[in-house]
Amino acid sequence: MFEKFFNRLSNEERSRLQPSGTSIKGIADIPLKPLGQLTLNVRFSEGQKERIQPLTFVVINIPSNYDVIIGRPGQCAFFMVVSVGHGTVKFPTERGIATLQPSQEAYVVEGESPRSEEDKQRLITNPKYPEQRIRINLSLSQETLSYLEKLLTHYSDVFAWCPEDMTGIPRNIAEHELRIPPDVKPVVQKKRSLAPERSLAAYFKDLNKACPKDCYPLPEIDLKVDSLTGYPFKCFLDAYKGYHQILMKEEDEEKTAFHTDKGILCYKKMPFGLKNAGATYQRLVNKAFASQIGKNMEAYVDDLANPNKVKAVLEAKPPKTKKEVESLNGKLAALKRFTSKLAERSLPFYKILKNCSDKKDFKWTDEAKEAFNQMKQHLASLPDIAAPETGELISVYLSIAEEAISAVLTIEQNTAQVPVYFFSKTLKLAETKYPPLENLALALVQTARRLRRYFQTHPIQVVTDQPVKNVLEKPENSGRLAKWAVELGEHNITYVPRKAINAQVLADFIVEVPNQINNEVNTAIAEPFNPEAWKLFTDGASSVEGSRAGLVLINPEGLEFTYALRFDFHTTNNEAEYEALIIGLRLAKEIKVQKLEVFTDSLLVSSQVNDSYVAKEPNMRRYKEKSKELMNTFQTCSVKQIPRSQNKKADALSKLASLTFAHLTKKVLVEVLKAPSIDELEVVVSVA
Secondary structure: OEHHHHOOOOHHHHOOOEOOOOOEOOHHHOOEOOOEEEEEEEEEEEOOEEEEEEEEEEEEOOOOOOOOOOOHHHHHHOOOEEEOOOOEEEEEEOOEEEEEOOOOOOEEOOOOOHHHHHHHOEEOOOOOOOOOOEEOOOOOOHHHHHHHHHHHHHOHHHOOOOHHHOOOOOOOOOEEOOOOOOOOOOOOOOEOOOOOOOOHHHHOHHHHHHOOOOOOOOOOHHHHHHHOOOOOOOOOOOOOOOOOOOEEOHHHHHHHOEEEOOEEEOOOEOOOOOOOHHHHHHHHHHHHOOOOEOOOEOOOOOOOOOHHHHHHHHOOOOOOOHHHHHHHHHHHHOOHHHOOOHHHHHHHHHHHHHOOOOHHHOOOOHHHHHHHHHHHHHHOOOOOOOOOOOOOOEEEEEEEOOOEEEEEEEEEEOOEEEEEEEEEEEOOOOHHHOOHHHHHHHHHHHHHHHOHHHHHHOOEEEEOOOOHHHHHHOOOOOHHHHHHHHHHOOOOEEEEOOOOOOOHHHHHHOOOOOHHHHHHHHHHHOOOOOOOOEEEEEEEEEEOOEEEEEEEEEOOOOOEEEEEEEEOOOOOHHHHHHHHHHHHHHHHHHOOOOEEEEEEOOHHHHHHHOOOOOOOOHHHHHHHHHHHHHHOOOOEEEEEEOOHHHOHHHHHHHHHHOOOOOOOOOOEEEEEEOOOHHHOOOOEEEOO
8 A cells, every 4th residue: 555545545544544664665665664564355346246354464665656556465364366468357246246347436435534435426327337437526516416417427429338328420521631732642551460569650651641631620729728717617528539430531531541460451540640520529529519529618739738737747757768758748738828937947858868879878867857746746736827807907027047947827806816828938049159248028929929919919018127128129130130120019018117016926026136147137228338448340241242340439438439340252141341440440549549348149150259169161261260360369358249230330331331322421430441351351442
């Protein structure tokens, strides 16, 4: 007996626990010292056939999906005959031989066991099949129990009591059609072993490839969740065993043929794993329940989070293989709407899969172990989710981490913020390099894309203490920020400062930007000011119109000197960026600058001169060496990469240099460079 079940026994039953000198070895490959031993009456039954015997259990403290394990002494006490191959147990009773199947359960009947009481509430709704009873919840009122019994008895004919009752779906209601184009040639199939663990999708790989996609719209699962709000009673029917009852179109049956030891076989009914099977099933339920869907019934072909899915994770053991980690991630994905910062919490699991290219490379790290335990603690107390009324104001809270972004949609109920939807996403490698403010904006954009239905039908209020609005609404923004601003412009979005967050469910969003990257946000808002240093902004580019560059040199008093450069030789974009840097360094050197801060929007140039990237190409090495040689002539000189949105003036000057110089004012110095800087020719011809 496992401790989790022992703790559910009554106080009187637990008090009978006696010391045990037994040592158990083999479970989890380690010797176990039992907590003690306990003798209880146990009942096995099939309908009216039952047998009760006292059994002595050894109580142990390890995780398990089982409550108790009946060993050979227990089986002998019941005179059981066990067939492992058939998964069946038979034993004699006063009313004849009883047979147990794997889905049936045994109950401890000592004292006032909750399971014993629950077993008493099993209803017999069909007198022809008294052994097939329906178990109901004891927490229901007596009036509800009575009504439920009458309802189930009255409609007992809708249940399949034996295999003959499962007549299947008539063809005029639904059948599965492959719609394979006539020009597709048959593919010879390998002999099939029919291994139960093999995915059927693998068997239908060639067939699915030939079938065009069925674009029949599947329902949005989150809308189904929202539609359940407000109903006091809910009944879930999970058809998890496949489709089985939908016939294949007769002319398509032979196209599913396969070769086995028993000969050539084909499917007469739609098997699980065929492409478009979900769409066919959705057609069926939409047609069969057309008068009920949206009224007192919802049907979906998707994963819907329910207590069983949460329980599966809570009772899961730490993964020991790559496949088990993948299974864990799949279970967590079904709970994404209800789990705060799921992507951030799951990062250690993704890292394990990333580093596990082979089964032998699998390693369950301490970081993953801690994340696994924390995930269980979080799932043990998931918050209630609310559904917003039409047109109701929705508040959005944002949060970023180094490798993930998160958001939560909330509505106000009784002066408290109640979550509607939790959203999170792992950042791509390029996105991790975005400035923190841009990642906050990205979190808002990704949330609007994923939860578009909420953003289109509700006024949105973004609650933030960061200048996200300023970043997105500046008209001079370019690149991705400008695109995001246009994308968000279709929604009714306002921005308000944060107040104190009192709701426990929003505790994860109290910190909008973690401390380790908070300094980066402040840097993006206002660059640190060095009163003695000059600042140089450079930008270079190459196009069909020619190669050019722009420079902006700012002295400590804030006076700007602007330069537009055009090259009379061909360069790549990276070479043009280097040319702009080198010309800027030479210019600063000529006017006796001692301290210089250089800003460029080229990640490659800044990374190479700072030795973060290796310059492999000969030209790049020469440009890097020339740049570092000039940098060493200053008392202090640094090169930093900045977003293009912060380098607009230099970018504009480089674009001007590709045009005629006639329209430019004398305030802009325009020059032509005759040869590459790495050729040691420093002659510059002024045409201004």
